[in-house]
Amino acid sequence: MDKVNRQWLLKARPRGMIGPEHFELVESALPRPDLAAGQVLVKTLMLGFDPAMRGWVMDEPSYLPPVPLGEPMRASGVGQVVASSNPTLPVGTLVQGLLNWQEYSVGDPNQPLAPVRPLPPGTGPGMALSIFGSTSLTAYFGLLDVGQPRPGETVLVSGAAGATGSVVAQIARLNGCRVVAIAGGTEKCQWLREACKIDTVIDYKREDLAARIAASCPRGVDVFFDNVGGTTLEAALANMADFGRIVLCGAISGYNDETPAPGPHNLMNVVTRRLRMQGFIVIDYLPRAAEAITALAAWVAAGELAWREDVQQGFENIPATLQRLFDGRNQGKQLLRLADPE
Ligand SMILES: NC(=O)c1ccc[n+]([C@@H]2O[C@H](COP(=O)([O-])OP(=O)(O)OC[C@H]3O[C@@H](n4cnc5c(N)ncnc54)[C@H](OP(=O)(O)O)[C@@H]3O)[C@@H](O)[C@H]2O)c1
Structure with a gap:
């Protein structure tokens, strides 16, 4: 030693x-x-x-x-x-x-x-x-418990090539949802398409994010799982379906800001679209960790989850x-x- x-x-x-x-x-x-x-x-x-x-x-x-x-x-x-x-x-x-x-x-x-x-x-x-760590538990409980997606609904995920976001996107797919994933750069977008089997991927570094969300989600976004915050949250707020849910998981775009950026200018959409926005911290779900690990292990064993x-x-x-x-x-x-x- x-x-x-x-x-x-x-x-x-x-x-x-x-x-x-x-x-x-x-x-x-x-x-x-x-x-x-x-x-x-x-x-x-x-x-x-x-x-x-x-x-x-x-x-x-x-x-x-x-x-x-x-x-x-x-x-x-x-x-x-x-x-x-x-x-x-x-x-x-x-x-x-x-x-x-x-x-x-x-x-x-x-x-x-x-x-x-x-x-x-x-x-x-x-x-x-x-894949069995806290980011996957965050994805599992944040999407399923807080977001409550139903089969056939459209789920939009930011930070989608990351540890949390990639598991969110795939669990949404495995639950029969249409998934639209947002990530930065060609390589990450390609990985989401090819390894994670996500059909619609937006490269926010190269594309007009709000326009691409609108074009990809013609009936609006039912569940937005947000890891990024800032202008990404604003772009999603502009494209939510009535009675949609916004899962506030994180807002990494602002973590290193010296002064906090202004809040979304279009928060009134929460009212007009009758949305629910809810934050959560994975620590609150640790007593239920075994439930998530069992589900994740089954998907891993079946070759359904890439990470x-x-x-x-x-x-x-x-x-x-x-x-x-x-x-x-x-x-x-x-x-x-x-x-x-x-
Ligand atoms: N609520 C909870 O209990 C809980 C638990 C775990 C994690 N989280 C949150 O989940 C999010 C993801 O965490 P993670 O551990 O899975 O990390 P991660 O997604 O694996 O890595 C962070 C990613 O964030 C993106 N990013 C960094 N700066 C950005 C910016 N300025 N604008 C847009 N995107 C940016 C980058 O992806 P691109 O290259 O695609 O930009 C980067 O790869 C974070 O917001 C974190 O705080 C919350």
């Missing part, structure tokens, strides 16, 4: 684009070897990256407390138990949880702030964080990897590999 624990600490709260300058790489002592009953020492193998991390570093009220300055950056990950005082998690067990930007952490399945749980059998680190893992390498590249989500370089779930299981 290594003698030091490398960590990326939050050094400053960003204004504008988040970057490596907001973090500091330090070498700390390994967490104490005398683990309390129930605790395990976990070596991080792989980290997952989420746009929400941009919000977690701000000192503002939210659904989770802000990451304190001088503390390791909060992040989900998969690791391996290297020392254990927990008979249910012996040395060698692969676990997932909030492992943070550090090589080692102490976890306890019964602690609310540092829970770790074993990976589903037969699942490796990449799959646990991607991509964008795996970067190296502890020193962690902060720069987070930036890939905000300039669209990530192709699928953004991950970073630190080590392989032993």
